[in-house]
Amino acid sequence: MSAIIFPGIGPTRFAELARFLVAHPVARRFVAEADRALGYSLVDRYREAETRGDQGAYPEPTRLAFLVSCLALAECAVAEQDEAPLACAGASFGGIPAAxxxxxxxxxxxVTLTVDWGRRVDAYFARRHRDIVTxxxxxxxxxxLGEIRAELDARGEWNEVACHVDHDFHMLSVREETVEWLEKRxxxxxxxxxxxxxxxxHSALFQxxxxxxxxxxxxxxxxxDPGTVIVSDHDGSLVRTADGVRSxxxxxxxxxxxxxxxxETLKGLGVEKVHVAGHDALWGRVEVMTDAFKVVAVRPDTAMRPRRRSTIA
Structure with missing residues (x-):
């Protein structure tokens, strides 16, 4: 039994994805469809954004290129398997390719949702909560971590866990002025x-x-309604309806x-192998994944090699 996992978006340079996006037949098909939805060339915009050094963690072309590459790589992984994946899941932004x-x-x-969502987020944080970082x-x-958070509470410092990634790997949101103290602690x-x-x-503050x-x-x-069940990255529940995916x-x-x-949910479903589709330096590499499953990284460089089952399976 296998599953497809989409990592949360991470730093990616144009050079790391460009050859895959323009040369791999599956990726080219996704890029062409994205171009039609956007009304412009995604690859050109992605190149231009990096050349300009666009500000922000993940400029719009980067988010879109990540979406395209994740889905193209997932299709490559599924094509190499004898059976359809039992489930899929996405970490953070990975929820959109999972959907x-x-x-x-x-x-x-x-594609349209990614553009509109990203612009809304950028505009929101340009005017709100500018003093909060993760x-x-x-x-x-x-x-x-509980002890450290208790100390923050005692100091009257707002804090909230954004991500629990592994047994000992977390992301904590705090006021920017608290970062220096937090790092020392x-x-x-x-x-x-x-x-x-x-x-x-990921904070209740952003309701x-x-x-x-x-x-x-x-x-x-x-x-x-999804044809393949999605595992929620918030509570591990199984998402089987359209309203559930929307939520x-x-x-x-x-x-x-x-x-x-x-x-835990994937193990309970009987999943033994997980394909991580996309550029990933975190979600597929942590112990909760590698101790539980055979983890296969499906990356642009592996997808561009001559087709052999051993490159993905």
Whole structure:
């Protein structure tokens, strides 16, 4: 039994995806459909954005190229298997390609949704919560994180877990002025502070953003019941209806990502192999994944090799 996993979007350079997007036949088909939905050349915009050095964590062309590459790689992985995947899941932004892969959301509509959603998020954080960031860190177990959060509470410092990625890997949202103290405290606890993300992620504080996206973007999208069950990255539940998929994507704005719950559900379904479709330096590599499954990274470079089952299976 196998499953398809879509990682959360991470830093990707044009050079890492360009050859795949323009040369691989499956990727070219997705790019052509994206171009029709957008009314412009995605690859050209992606190249131009990097040349200009566009500001922001993930400019619009980067988000779109990530969506396209994830779905093209998933199709490559499925084509190499003897059976259809039992389930799929996406971490954070990976929920959108998961919705497409499941059959719940047509690809062209996912392209439009990605554009509108990203612009709404960018505009929101340009005017709201500009003092909040999300700090990622490793080597801090759940109980130790609880102690650190209790100290923050005692100091009157707002904080909220954005992502529980692994046994000892988390992302915590705080006020920017708290970051220096937090990094020192993490190191004192034996932790390893990593990167700080702006805009922040996954907080109940952003309920008004969720409502904006629901009313003005998601309500227009033609969701249907998924043909392949989706595992929620928020609580590990099984999503089997159109309304469930719609809520899953919206909940990405306000609810913590709890990746260990995804792995528990997949194990309970009998999944033994997981294909991680997309550029990934995190979600498929953590212990909760590698200890539970045979994890196969389906990347642009592997997809571009001569077709041999061993490159993906």
């Amino acid at each position: 497409v892969q499941s059959g719940s959301l047509p690809f062209a509509e996912a 700090q990622s860190f490793a080597r801090v177990p759940v109980d130790r 993490l190191r004192a606890a034996g932790g390893l502070p990593l990167y700080v993300m702006r805009p922040p992620m 008004d953003l969720r409502e904006e996206i629901e009313t003005e973007i998601v309500a227009k999208a033609p969701f249907s 899953l994507l919206l909940n990405a704005v306000t609810r913590t990502v709890r990746w260990p719950l995804v792995t």
